[in-house]
Amino acid sequence: xxxxxxxxxxxxxxxxxxxxxxxxxxxxxxxxxxxxxxxxxxxxxxxxxxxxxxxxxxxxxxxxxxxxxxxxxxxxxxxxxxxxxxxxxxxxxxxxxxxxxxxxxxxxxxxxxxxxxxxxxxxxxxxxxxxxxxxxxxxxxxxxxxxxxxxxxxxxxxxxxxxxxxxxxxxxxxxxxxxxxxxxxxxxxxxxxxxxxxxxxxxxxxxxxxxxxxxxxxxxxxxxxxxxxxxxxxxxxxxxxxxxxxxxxxxxxxxxxxxxxxxxxxxxxxxxxxxxxxxxxxxxxxxxxxxxxxxxxxxxxxxxxxxxxxxxxxxxxxxxxxxxxxxxxxxxxxxxxxxxxxxxxxxxxxxxxxxxxxxxxxxxxxxxxxxxxxxxxxxxxxxxxxxxxxxxxxxxxxxxxxxxxxxxxxxxxxxxxxxxxxxxxxxxxxxxxxxxxxxxxxxxxxxxxxxxxxxxxxxxxxxxxxxxxxxxxxxxxxxxxxxxxxxxxxxxxxxxxxxxxxxxxxxxxxxxxxxxxxxxxxxxxxxxxxxxxxxxxxxxxxxxxxxxxxxxxxxxxxxxxxxxxxxxxxxxxxxxxxxxxxxxxxxxxxxxxxxxxxxxxxxxxxxxxxxxxxxxxxxxxxxxxxxxxxxxxxxxxxxxxxxxxxxxxxxxxxxxxxxxxxxxxxxxxxxxxxxxxxxxxxxxxxxxxxxxxxxxxxxxxxxxxxxxxx
Numbered sequence: 001x002x003x004x005x006x007x008x009x010x011x012x013x014x015x016x017x018x019x020x021x022x023x024x025x026x027x028x029x030x031x032x033x034x035x036x037x038x039x040x041x042x043x044x045x046x047x048x049x050x051x052x053x054x055x056x057x058x059x060x061x062x063x064x065x066x067x068x069x070x071x072x073x074x075x076x077x078x079x080x081x082x083x084x085x086x087x088x089x090x091x092x093x094x095x096x097x098x099x100x101x102x103x104x105x106x107x108x109x110x111x112x113x114x115x116x117x118x119x120x121x122x123x124x125x126x127x128x129x130x131x132x133x134x135x136x137x138x139x140x141x142x143x144x145x146x147x148x149x150x151x152x153x154x155x156x157x158x159x160x161x162x163x164x165x166x167x168x169x170x171x172x173x174x175x176x177x178x179x180x181x182x183x184x185x186x187x188x189x190x191x192x193x194x195x196x197x198x199x200x201x202x203x204x205x206x207x208x209x210x211x212x213x214x215x216x217x218x219x220x221x222x223x224x225x226x227x228x229x230x231x232x233x234x235x236x237x238x239x240x241x242x243x244x245x246x247x248x249x250x251x252x253x254x255x256x257x258x259x260x261x262x263x264x265x266x267x268x269x270x271x272x273x274x275x276x277x278x279x280x281x282x283x284x285x286x287x288x289x290x291x292x293x294x295x296x297x298x299x300x301x302x303x304x305x306x307x308x309x310x311x312x313x314x315x316x317x318x319x320x321x322x323x324x325x326x327x328x329x330x331x332x333x334x335x336x337x338x339x340x341x342x343x344x345x346x347x348x349x350x351x352x353x354x355x356x357x358x359x360x361x362x363x364x365x366x367x368x369x370x371x372x373x374x375x376x377x378x379x380x381x382x383x384x385x386x387x388x389x390x391x392x393x394x395x396x397x398x399x400x401x402x403x404x405x406x407x408x409x410x411x412x413x414x415x416x417x418x419x420x421x422x423x424x425x426x427x428x429x430x431x432x433x434x435x436x437x438x439x440x441x442x443x444x445x446x447x448x449x450x451x452x453x454x455x456x457x458x459x460x461x462x463x464x465x466x467x468x469x470x471x472x473x474x475x476x477x478x479x480x481x482x483x484x485x486x487x488x489x490x491x492x493x494x495x496x497x498x499x500x501x502x503x504x505x506x507x508x509x510x511x512x513x514x515x516x517x518x519x520x521x522x523x524x525x526x527x528x529x530x531x532x533x534x535x536x537x538x539x540x541x542x543x544x545x546x547x548x549x550x551x552x553x554x555x556x557x558x559x560x561x562x563x564x565x566x567x568x569x570x571x572x573x574x575x576x577x578x579x580x581x582x583x584x585x586x587x588x589x590x591x592x593x594x595x596x597x598x599x600x601x602x603x604x605x606x607x608x609x610x611x612x613x614x615x616x617x618x619x620x621x622x623x624x625x626x627x628x629x630x631x632x633x634x635x636x637x638x639x640x641x642x643x644x645x646x647x648x649x650x651x652x653x654x655x656x657x658x659x660x661x662x663x664x665x666x667x668x669x670x671x672x673x674x675x676x677x678x679x680x681x682x683x684x685x686x687x688x689x690x691x692x693x694x695x696x697x698x699x700x701x702x703x704x705x706x707x708x709x710x
Contacts, residue, residue, distance in 0.1 A: 038093045039069035047154045049329055052294060053163060056325050060318050066152065067113060068161040071095040076164075083166060113149055116162045122150040122184035148180030153187060157333055178206045179322060186330040190337055192216060195330045196242045200227040203304050203323070210307045211285055215247070215255045216293075216300035216331060222247040222256055228281045245278075252276055258290040258301040264324075265290045266317065269309035287312075291320050293328035298335045302327055356384050360583040361461055362392060363646070365553035369525075369561055369572040380523045380573035381410045385418060387425045387458065393418075396521035396575050397454035397473065409441065413452060413500075427456045427469030428506040431497070435471065435504035442501050452500040455521055459513060459577060466513045468492055469506075472499035474524055474538075479545050479556065481516035489545040491538070518551035518578040525570035526560055540564045549689060552653060553578045554702055558691035584648045585612055591630055591641040591656075598630045601643055605654075612647055618705050621686040622654055628682055629656035629701050648707075651688070655702035 036042045046054070050068070054075060057064045063079030074091050081088040084099075091099040097110060104110040112123040125147055147166040151159045165179060185198045196214045203212040204227055215224040223244040247256055253276040258265055265288075272288040287310035293300040302324050312320075356364045366382050382396045395417055399410040413434060420433040431454065438452050453472040460467070468476055475491040495507025513519065527537030544563035548556055553576035560574045589604050591597045602623050609619045626643060633641040633656050646653040683690045687703035 035093065038073050039071055040073060040075070040093075047160070048296060049152075049154045050160065052325050052329060053152050053161070056322050057163075060322065061315055062167045062318070063165065065164040066161055067096050067117070067164060072097065072113060072117065072162065074099060080164075080166070113162055113164075116149040116151050117159060120151045120159055120184075120187065122148065122180045124148040124180050150180040150183040151187060152183075153329075153333075155332070178202070179319075179326070182206070182323065183326055186326055189330050189334060192331060192334045192338065193242055195327065195334050196225045196244075198330075199302060199327050200225065200242070203302065204229065206323075207304050207320075209304045211281055211303075211305040213255055213303045214300070214327070215259055215302075216298055216335075217259070218246070221249045222251070222259065222300075224253075224255060254288060254290045255301045255303050258292050258303075259299050262292045262294075262299075264292060264317075264321065266312045268311055272305075286310075289317075289320055291324035293331055294325055295328040295332040298328070298331050300328075300331060352381060353383055353385075357386055357392065358586070359392070359461075361580050362459065363553050363578040363580055363584065364576070365557050366575045367557035367561060367573070380525070380571040381414050382521070382573050382575040383414055383418065384575065384577070385421075387421060389425065389460075390462075391425065392459040392461070392577070393421045393425060393456070394459060394519070394521060394575060394577055395454060395456045396523065396573060397452065398523045398571075398573075400451035409452070412441070413438065413454070417454070417456065421456070421458075425458050426508075427458060427467055428508050430456050431469050431471050431500070432504050432506060435500045435502075438501035439503075453524075454500060455494070457519070457521075459519070459579075461513075461579070464512060464514050464579070465510055466492075466519060467508050467510045468494050469497075469508045470494040471497050471504055474522060474527060477520040477522070477542065477545060478511065478513070479518040479520065479548070479551050480514075481518070481551050482514075483516070487546055487548070487551070489542040491542070513579055515579050515581045516551065518553060518556055518576055520545060520556060520560060521575045522560055523571060523573040525568045525572040526574060527564055528570065529564060529566040529568060532564075532566065537564045550651065550704070551578050552651070552704065554653065554655065555689055555691070555704060580648070582649060584646050586644065586646045588642060588644040591634070591643055593634050593640045597634055597641075598627050601630045602627050605643070605645065608645065609647075609652075614647065614652060615708060618652055618707060621705055622652055625683050625686050625703050626654050626656065629654075629703075632656075632701070633658040651707055652705045653702060654705075655700050657700040 040046065040050075043051075053066055057066050057075065058077050060077055061079065063077065063083050065074060065076035065080045067074060072095055073093055074096055075093070076084075076091075084091060087099055096113065097104050100109065108123075108125065115121045116123055145166050147164075149165075150163050152161040152163050154160045163180075163183065182198070182202045185202070186195065189195045189198055199214045200212050203209060210229045211226065212228075213224055213226040215222050224247050225242040225244050247253060250256075254265060254267075254272055267286075267288045269286055271283075271286065273282040273285050277283045284307045285305040286308055288303055288305040289312055290301055290303045293302070302320075304320065352368065356366060364384050366384075368380065368382070380396075380398050384392060384394045387393050395414075397410070397413060397417075399413060416437050417430060417434055420430045424430070434452075434454065453470075455468060455470040455473040455476055457466050457468040457476065459465075466478075470476075475494060477489055477491055479487055479489050481487045492509055492511055494509045495505070497505045497507060522541070527541050528534060529537060541560060541563045544559050545556060548559045556576045556578075557574045560576075561572050587608050589601065591601055605623050605626055606619060609622060614622075622645075630641060630643060641656055641658045644655045644657070683701075683703050686705070688706045690701070690703035692699055692701050
């Protein structure tokens with residue numbers, strides 16, 4: 001079922017009240033219609049994204065329509081007007097279900113459009129005889145069409161309509177129908193890295209091009225990413241951040257010229273990149289199309305090039321323009337997301353400790369995994385710090401909420417706890433003071449809804465014991481590893497107390513903390529799952545910690561976050577402290593973002609491990625794995641890194657930490673290593689355990705190799 005309305009814009013001057021967003025002229029049919037009485041409303045009140053889609057529909061030479069709002073009100077171009085025949089012009093501005101009442105109930109009509117609108121599911125059928133064809137007078141044999149429906153989103157990312165395209169099956173119209181797939185892929189992008197990957201793949205495949213590029217503004221200059229035909233990219237490469245190249249602000253490169261001017265440029269035959277070619281791929285380009293992005297908050301362009309002369313037909317130019325419109329909308333959403341994400345992450349970074357204490361007999365590690373979409377500052381926090389007595393204070397807490405206010409309250413609670421502990425380290429006294437603070441904050445805000453839970457402990461390494469107090473927080477877990485027998489995990493029975501601000505009841509628990517034991521503090525996001533009993537989550541965590549190959553804190557943090565199946569929308573924070581059987585040896589190296597850095601890391605690590613008399617087989621495997629991780633951090637995170645090594649009699653632990661991934665925030669992508677995807681297999685082959693630790697400062701990839709018994 002094709003939906004439609006409006007007509008192709010004419011070359012005449014813009015008409016007052018026309019539904020256009022970029023100065024294009026409207027057809028008499030579109031201009032004469034009273035949009036104020038429809039769900040679209042008056043044109044001057046339209047969302048910028050709606051305006052862009054209307055421009056796209058009315059400017060296209062092929063049948064296209066916008067079905068807008070809950071009623072799926074029709075707006076279409078001349079091609080669709082011809083397609084629906086006698087239903088035009090009465091269909092303009094009317095709900096699709098009324099216009100096509102006789103066929104709306106048929107398969108692949110109203111149902112697929114409803115799914116596209118309500119569930120965001122695109123629909124594409126490459127060979128179809130449209131039900132409406134029977135109503136077209138004089139049709140000897142119904143033509144075969146390719147048709148597609150894809151959701152249309154506003155500037156806030158909400159679905160507000162469905163884009164309908166139906167065209168007779170030719171090469172160009174097949175390209176046009178891929179807009180549905182393209183729009184669906186772009187709707188799932190979060191960052192500019194994501195937009196670049198999807199755009200380059202689509203342009204290269206859909207236009208069968210030899211070279212494609214994507215550019216966006218980057219402060220006073222530009223950044224561009226390119227793909228050429230024949231590049232060997234495997235599945236792992238596609239998931240890695242693209243490699244951007246900086247371009248000066250006033251560069252004469254055609255894509256920069258188009259980005260600055262906002263005017264599309266088409267070269268049919270020549271050498272458009274001769275004076276600015278970066279390599280032989282650029283030098284071979286003879287025809288080039290350069291399309292600007294249409295966006296209020298971001299500037300840029302997309303280019304498509306061929307190594308032979310290429311006539312740019314009107315239909316192909318329209319298809320390129322439509323593609324650039326979609327890319328512009330996706331890039332704008334991504335820029336807004338990255339700005340919000342950067343602000344949230346900056347706030348989060350200022351709240352959590354930069355470094356945890358480095359002690360000879362206590363090994364400490366933490367993991368913070370933001371929930372929801374990673375775009376909000378959360379309220380989970382952890383800390384570990386030395387007390388005046390020489391004991392170690394450890395804390396993990398949770399302030400309810402996923403917004404700036406939650407993060408601000410978290411910062412207040414964390415700072416106050418450390419101040420109270422440095423004055424009087426008794427856990428019950430510290431939590432009593434925090435209880436008064438939270439109650440005061442609640443009274444100041446005029447609310448009693450400041451839900452804050454926390455567990456605080458003091459580790460006395462000389463007396464081999466821990467004293468703990470809790471305010472409504474999940475019970476701490478200790479992994480016992482006695483000299484005889486296997487490891488076992490046990491929860492510490494801390495006297496119960498309500499969350500802070502509700503009147504803390506004094507009570508502490510003191511338990512043994514012997515060499516080989518590891519303490520685990522965690523937030524409720526580790527064990528709570530929707531529709532699952534809390535006891536199941538707690539049992540799963542204890543079982544996973546018991547079965548862990550070692551009590552190493554970094555390894556246990558990774559084990560804990562993956563212990564309970566299912567996903568959580570809550571933040572996840574874990575703090576682990578191991579009482580080492582023997583002091584370990586450790587060293588670290590700052591790695592600058594330079595091409596020679598991996599070689600320097602290999603030399604440093606080899607020298608250090610040989611000095612420590614590590615077995616040669618372990619040295620070789622560790623150097624190779626570390627080189628891969630360092631290359632990955634420098635090449636794909638684009639930042640400086642830090643390599644840390646920790647050696648005990650039982651194992652060698654190596655970690656490589658970066659400080660960011662160029663705006664990449666999705667957690668699944670932190671599991672990909674190496675420029676060709678071989679790093680992951682290499683780490684799995686040569687190490688005994690490995691993992692990734694996403695943090696608010698970037699990500700850390702680590703591996704562990706057991707030392708063979710002599």
